[in-house]
Amino acid sequence: xxxxxxxxxxxxxxxxxxxxxxxxxxxxxxxxxxxxxxxxxxxxxxxxxxxxxxxxxxxxxxxxxxxxxxxxxxxxxxxxxxxxxxxxxxxxxxxxxxxxxxxxxxxxxxxxxxxxxxxxxxxxxxxxxxxxxxxxxxxxxxxxxxxxxxxxxxxxxxxxxxxxxxxxxxxxxxxxxxxxxxxxxxxxxxxxxxxxxxxxxxxxxxxxxxxxxxxx
Numbered sequence: 001x002x003x004x005x006x007x008x009x010x011x012x013x014x015x016x017x018x019x020x021x022x023x024x025x026x027x028x029x030x031x032x033x034x035x036x037x038x039x040x041x042x043x044x045x046x047x048x049x050x051x052x053x054x055x056x057x058x059x060x061x062x063x064x065x066x067x068x069x070x071x072x073x074x075x076x077x078x079x080x081x082x083x084x085x086x087x088x089x090x091x092x093x094x095x096x097x098x099x100x101x102x103x104x105x106x107x108x109x110x111x112x113x114x115x116x117x118x119x120x121x122x123x124x125x126x127x128x129x130x131x132x133x134x135x136x137x138x139x140x141x142x143x144x145x146x147x148x149x150x151x152x153x154x155x156x157x158x159x160x161x162x163x164x165x166x167x168x169x170x171x172x173x174x175x176x177x178x179x180x181x182x183x184x185x186x187x188x189x190x191x192x193x194x195x196x197x198x199x200x201x202x203x204x205x206x207x208x209x210x211x212x213x214x215x216x
Contacts, residue, residue: 015106015191020198022211029186029202029209030071036109036188040102052099053078055089062089068098069126072118075180076111079118079126081143083175090115090179098181106191111183118178127172135170136160187214 026032040048049068054061064086070077076098081087090096094116100109127135140156147153164170183204190198199214 014193015197016193017106018190019192020188020190020200022200022213025188025200025211027209029183029188030074032188032202033109033111033186034071036102036105036107040105040107043102043104045102045104048100048102050100051078052101053086054097054099055086056093056095057085057089062086068100069178072122072178072180075113075116075182077118077122077178077180079123079176079178081138081141081176082117084143086144096181108189108191110185110187110189111181112185113181113183115179115181118180120177123177124172126178127176132166132170135172136164138176139164139170139173192216 026035037048047067050065051068052063053066054063056062062085066078066080066086068076068078082091094114096113096115098111100107100111102108127138130138136157139160141153142156185204186202188198188200188202190200192198195216197216199216201212201214202209203212204210
């Protein structure tokens with residue numbers, strides 16, 4: 001039986017740091033995103049590029065935290081194993097949402113859109129920039145598959161360390177690479193006092209970005 005967690009209902013914080021108005025935001029959601037990300041960096045938010053990636057399989061939502069690795073054209077770039085659970089879900093349903101949360105600034109950002117694979121060149125460039133151990137890990141991990149114990153993954157790591165000794169190049173696995181979330185909606189959320197938060201949405205309409213306020 002679970003313990004008494006009645007205190008959870010009394011956890012609350014009033015947000016008072018900033019405001020967000022239509023006059024404040026940039027014309028482009030990408031410019032506004034870059035501004036907020038820069039401010040999160042300056043505020044020393046831990047891993048400000050961490051984002052919850054939400055996908056759908058058979059009508060059921062699925063979410064996990066991934067790391068944004070850049071802007072690619074008009075999209076948000078991240079990397080993963082194509083045969084992982086999220087990779088399989090993206091293959092079945094290419095629509096997804098990224099949610100960023102920067103509590104130090106009392107801010108949240110949601111980005112919705114469709115996902116496409118990044119180019120081979122983009123995937124190669126990032127893969128070869130990674131530390132050697134990370135590159136070996138991309139080969140060793142059958143991501144999201146059930147394994148018997150920790151020793152399985154450690155044994156696989158040893159196998160690939162032997163296959164690719166320190167003086168050799170490690171190629172990018174064919175099952176690993178980049179995805180780009182191509183947005184059709186951005187929602188910038190700024191915490192305000194008394195839960196009367198500011199919510200400014202950019203929405204694609206006929207190739208243009210429409211800026212509108214949502215009720216908190």
